[in-house]
Amino acid sequence: VLSSESKKLGVEIFTSTPAKKILKAPNGNVTAVLVERKGEPFTITTKSVIIASGGYGGNKELLKKYCLNYRDNMKCDGLPHTGDGLLMAMEIGAATEGLGLLLLSGPQIPQAAALKLGTNPDNSMIAPLMAVALEPDTLWLNKRGKRYVDESTTYHHFMSSNAVNMQPENLTFTILDHKMVEMKAKDGLLIGLGRSGHEEQRSGMPGLERELNRQAGKDWLKIADTWDEIADWMGADRKVLKASVEEYNQACDKGHDQIFAKDRAHLVPLRTPPYYAIKGNSDFLDTIGGIKINEHMEVLDKQDNPIPGLYAAGVVAGGWQADTYCDILSGAASGFAYNSGRIAGENAAEFISAK
Template sequence: MSGVLCKSRNNTVIQVNAKAVDLCTGGFSANREMFESFTHVSYDNVIARGTMGTQRGDGITMGLELGALLHHPTAINYCSPVLPGHYNKGALTICGCNQADTIFLNQDSRRFCDESVIKDWTLSGNICSQQQHVYTIIDQDFVQKIMDEGVVTRRANYFEPGTPVPEFQQEIDDALTRENPRVFKADTIEDLAKQLGLDPEAAAAEIEKFNGYVDAGKDADFLKDPEYLRKVQTPPFYGFKTMLAFYNTVGGLKVDEYARVIGSDYKPIPGLYAGGSDAGGLFGPYYDVSIAPGSTQLWGRVSGYWAASHAVEEYMA
């Protein structure tokens, strides 16, 4: 492909004044205004993981300026709740914040889901993204259970169910020693709620109601599997103020089978291609990691291959 090479504001090299241009600048995860406009999720409630902060949406913007259509720009590939400042694959995060047999509260001190949704990154991500804050509450019995028996929820390859995690207590204690603003400990639920910035009476009432569901063997609010119902009753209690992490945006410009960008007349814009996170087409409104983990990486390769192959045949043959 001939033409002039230039750099966009995020130093992505693009080709202009050419017979063909391929937009592949990595989505818009680092652009607050574009992120909130397209996804309707507050940028303050999430944190990008694994990106370089250069995904400014330049390719999407350039495509829209040329009359391109969008394909589900709301789609985000969430990963899990994390604790900023801590290793997101360590025991503190995986065992404390990403387990089905815990209890999640939101900013109103209310449960808002069946906590076992944490097993599915996309499902839990979409649910948690509707909350201002997500807090995990555990007790000392839970900590001991993790150290003796391990986790119930497998998160990638970090901790296997049934394998003891003896370092869990130490990681919690280390975080408390550093006065981490997202890890708290108290002898009562009311005191813990105060530290977390929650309503103490509402939090205590919600925990008491949940414990009643455990005794009854039935979660009357969300029908959580009794296998994952565990009381929160033994002090000290621990609270984690999490942030929902995501890898990148995965909605983008509408493309066809050759990665050609589709315009408002639903016809390909001559010479314009999009790949990777600038190309919407692999996913609908959700990124389904449970079906195809790592699919965004493969999509980047395949869409780029389609674009290059078609452009060579169309404009250079």
Template structure:
């Protein structure tokens, strides 16, 4: 499972199932298809497999063997209802139900292959239900194991190979895919094709076309996928669903050290927009996938995170309150924070000053405006009550100890979600809601399973949907191949 391109560049390769994309969804699809006795070719545009999955942390599941071992109550019906209620029932309930019902079996499937799930922690304190199955070595563990499993099963992986367009017969049935390498274009004939190309987060043209909230102040923290699968599917007659959704994951200083990612939306900081106005309860950032919505609706969709020396020293000496997943767990002491702030100050992304007047000038507003904002907030802290946004009093810390700090922060997103319309069998649907024979899709290329705000209550949803939908697509593609 490690071929780089095509050694002899033949005009045609033959297979039964072609999988486009070797991230979580594509790897799971390739392995599951091979387990169902299919000959499989797996195309990967990049030089190595894994995609965003290599940096992922954990998968959602309901009633899994791991949850049972830890005596965690995570009933399928409850998780299904949480997912649908969070989205106000704008999702396809059959897709969501199929995903949730299959999730426990997928955890067992992965464990049988050697994946080790170390724990199922809360993603944030007081989380309603524990769904987040953390891998002992992170997502790279799953990637490595599925790659090895695919190799053992005879999957042919073609790296640095780009799928260009889907092939069809005169009746609209999928018959393969055209692919391209540095050595030229060639054809892969197949009875079924599974699209799993990871979305279009790196394609600014598509982001501007499909995502109304997108602007160039936003930046991608995941891999810059270009929407190849979406475009191929649409060209082949696929309908769309959920097109234009972006999985935002908080605000941050682009390119800054991870310590500043943690500080940017810390609970006891203050956030102001370009006018110097506070605009939200900053403690909602326990759900950074929700708090970012408040930032996006500000002028030019960015904000400044403000704090003082006392808060900085507390983070260094006592630890960050919230953290960033498993990368920076809660209460981690950020001993390198001072250096990180100075580094970004030298780049012009952070301002360190002895007065709020200096911070105001850097932001570009009248000092009196920022002074009024800070004075009002400090009064709330003194009273133990945020009269404006009812922020939890535990996180009301007055800003009175210089030097003062300001971080210029922009919305960060991991990927796009949605575009290709599917049913619960992961069959791609046309504009009449009929399956396109032989065409399947999985992972974030698809719509109907997530809404415009990622559901942090059900931690690990995106990673888990990718793996589960890849398996489901492969199993149904194999049945189609065998004429069932």
């Protein structure tokens, strides 16, 4: 819609035309953008530029340089932009704010494994194994065999991702027993219901046990009859892992989690072999932040003065998000993108008209 309406107003849209450099006059005003079109340099003269180029989730060099919680086993689940707009702004003196923030997601299962669920394996529902691993009534352990979080933070996806990211090697292991697998197969999942947890909306997952057995032996799933075997596969100390499981089971029996205060509705003991361990890690959807702006979406220099004619919008702009993306406010990133783009456009138009 925006594209067609823009064309009606005479707007020219260039695709396959990467911007390479923003040019300024001696007085500091933006004057042009150097782009590459059909393999040749091309200069677009302008009085104003809006940078809305997304993040830098596809640029490992920038991720390692700026993102302290980036790990080599993480992947970008969103669009792998390379940070060109951020770099061009910094090149002409733009200050940065919030640089290095990742919009984390997880736990994620390596290779996004899928399960074929249903009574007919050849014509059945496809569900990600990740959904089982995210259940709030499971047990989450780190690589050392220690429990590290209230598992029901999974309802706040980015909070649980932060917890995973803080663990050794950015790894987590979801633990279930056979009784829980049978329960999930019969009653279905909790996580797909959001925070309301309406039991009547749940549907079973027939074939779950069969599919888990079929996936057994992959490097992200272990099924074993003893906790020692689970610990050995995880690389954890046997005594530490068994102590963690025992402490958790005792909390379930009491209906009170004195360590992390997990809701008693999600406290389910794990005592029936075989036991299941699903390995995962945190990934990220995008980067947030970078270019410092004011309330008019004007790009600021290192003295907090606007660079005349330069604006930024969307996740390339910094300062609108703290250290954790707010998943409780659904659409926060897209909402900011829409409105920051609108505000930048209005102010850019006003800037041009005033000249």
